[in-house]
Amino acid sequence: MFSKARLDTLSDGIFAVAMTLLVLDVRLPEEFHPRDGAELLEGLAGLWPKLLPYLLSFGVLGLRWLSNIQVRSRADHVGREYVNWWLLYLLLITCVPFTTIVVGRYASLAPAIWLYAGHTLLIALVGMRLTLLTPQLAKDAHFRQWQLSATLLIISSLLAIALSFISPRSALFALALNLLAPLMRRWTNSTGAD
């Protein structure tokens, strides 16, 4: 058996590093030497295609992390099957900076969308498996909120992949749907528990 508190510490560390590393690819080229303020503003504006995936990935990681801490369990320890899935989950989290860079550079090509949306889809599915393996899982209002946000991530990932066949650039916006999850959950709160 493995201590859940220790697993939480490593997860928090990996989320913190992954969320901060994301920004490292949003940078002006070394050889960029603007002559005046207008050129600098232009250069900064040119970072927009990298900034959108960055914001998206930060949102996905942040909302996943929040979802995870909402799942309640009275168990102090977890078994081998749980930690195997948990390691796979962390592996997917550490890959987020990689797929974010790919989609930031090649957003106009459909395979970049498949990679990125396939990645978020896997995160949602493995996260779902992980939660259902949690011993002594409390199936309360928090659990229903967690279900809602995981389902939304799955739907928007599939939608992004479908859209990529028509217009890769607009496919990313389908994933931005996830950022609506918090708003939806606030609405749920007013009818359910918090």
Place this chain on the structure above:
Amino acid sequence: MFSKARLDTLSDGIFAVAMTLLVLDVRLPEEFHPRDGAELLEGLAGLWPKLLPYLLSFGVLGLRWLSNIQVRSRADHVGREYVNWWLLYLLLITCVPFTTIVVGRYASLAPAIWLYAGHTLLIALVGMRLTLLTPQLAKDAHFRQWQLSATLLIISSLLAIALSFISPRSALFALALNLLAPLMRRWTNSTGAD
């Protein structure tokens, strides 16, 4: 509801990574091959324009973090609105290495100052919103010190933006005013509580 202790762990991790990543842009170029000690000293001295923003950003992040842990609350859990603002706050923190690099390279151009000072302004404003949303906030002497430091960051950010229209290079020094905050707070301590 979300556990405040877990939010604190992720925040601490993100601050720690962001504060350490800052130094990665303060480096001599790969192709720099000094022939003697004098040339090396010259090369190191040439890093000064990158070092100042680095020190400034480290100071801003460190003082923000200290301010945050000063705010007292008896609440163990926070609601959805609080965590939404908290995620936005962390997003701003992870962006600090990016804007620090921009201002370190292009400090002579006004838009670099707008970006950097606008960023510190946003950090102060979102941090203020976050604190006021804290449930069961204790409005004691610590709270007044927190107000003082947030206000100082807002004023010095606005001052830096105003100065950038006259002399971008000197605008950064307006932001260095924040480093005075600890001294001011020590003075407050001698008259108030600690």
Place this chain on the structure above:
Amino acid sequence: MFSKARLDTLSDGIFAVAMTLLVLDVRLPEEFHPRDGAELLEGLAGLWPKLLPYLLSFGVLGLRWLSNIQVRSRADHVGREYVNWWLLYLLLITCVPFTTIVVGRYASLAPAIWLYAGHTLLIALVGMRLTLLTPQLAKDAHFRQWQLSATLLIISSLLAIALSFISPRSALFALALNLLAPLMRRWTNSTGAD
């Protein structure tokens, strides 16, 4: 004497950073500009030789970390000899991104395998020394599982070095044997304690 809880915090931080930094070398070259989706897919497929060592190192780090938290001790504090070995262990952990990059680039050359498998061998040996130095070590079922996984890492490292003289590329697969450890341990669980 040194507090074991504090040592655990630093170890968790170092494992979290090392596991996340691994991905930084899995990237498409800056000058890669695919004209269509097929070229991008080709470029991504070309990352496979870097991806395998990445997965391997993530697995080694993750399983080592899980093994470490399985070792039980009632001691709150550890002595100077323990922390000396512990620092050496952390040093080996921080080197994992380095040897992973080397084996990812030069997997067809035997010395790259010697470096990588020699590294995992050292991690297993130093980890073994560290565990045996743990004060008040509980020699229970968890301890036997830990022995099994450390022994497996030693055997597969030696096997990889031996194989590197015949075929360096296939040597890496010997190390992938470690990923079988969790399965073996699950089998142990069904006969022993958990």
Place this chain on the structure above:
Amino acid sequence: MFSKARLDTLSDGIFAVAMTLLVLDVRLPEEFHPRDGAELLEGLAGLWPKLLPYLLSFGVLGLRWLSNIQVRSRADHVGREYVNWWLLYLLLITCVPFTTIVVGRYASLAPAIWLYAGHTLLIALVGMRLTLLTPQLAKDAHFRQWQLSATLLIISSLLAIALSFISPRSALFALALNLLAPLMRRWTNSTGAD
């Protein structure tokens, strides 16, 4: 007043990141394409001048961190003056990767030694000031061990600076004296308390 437990969390995070980032500069050049194993071994052997400072810095950071957790205090909170020195201390820690890179590249030039040894000297002095500011400091055997290790770091830093005027390359070895500290402390243990 600031919670000492929270300060410890941020310190641990910053030490963990700094200790892991150190390895990022120990890398073979991108354009290095060895034709056979002998050339790869040569390339790896050529990393030695970067590896020594890396080991040294890892040792300095690790031993500093261990020294810090040895200092005992019954105080839960610390005042403004303490946190100001503590922030300065963390700033010095985050700079370690920078000075390590400089000394790894230009170890044959005296100013690189001045920068590095001056840095370790500052870390020792600020750490000393920080410890003496600790409220309710227990001046026991641990405190004497801490004094011994801080004094040794100061002496070896000064020795390295002095040696740099004669032979910069050998100056680094003066700093390696610090790694003797643990051995000396073990000897102290046999006569004093632990």
